[in-house]
Amino acid sequence: MANTPQAEKRIRRNARRAEVNKARVSRIRTFVKRAESTIGAGDLAAAAAALAAAQPEMMRGVSKGVLHKNTVARKISRLAKRVKALEAAPAQG
Template sequence: MANTSSAKKAVRKLERRTRINRMRRSAMRTQLRKAEEAIAKGDAGNALTVLSTTESVVMRSVQKGVIHKNTASRTVSRLTKRVKALSAQAAQA
């Protein structure tokens, strides 16, 4: 346990940051789940709308330091690829 007042304050700050980061990570994962569900349903229009929101949330997570930039880029890229394939499939039908 922390003994000095500065160490106690550091522990309080760490707990607060952990709680905030956990909330941000949870919100990001929820949005990713919504995007996955939209793609699974096969609705290209809805998937495009959800994709833009998801991209925003994921990139904001990068700015806040929740995830790494490359991880976010990879995630968004894979989602975009799947949505484009879905849109192309809908256009052919």
């Protein structure tokens, strides 16, 4: 239990920040899931648009400190690779 006014304030502030960060991460996950589902459906135009919408959201998470930059870079790279594979798939078939 907090013993000082500053410790009490930190508890309140940490709770507010946790709510904001939770909402931010949830929003990012939604964008990523949308991109993954369009890639899975095989719709190249929708997948490219979903990736283009997800990228800035993910990078915003990095700048706000809720995600690590290498994690986001890896996820963006993997999504982009899957979208690129969609482009190549019709050309081969």
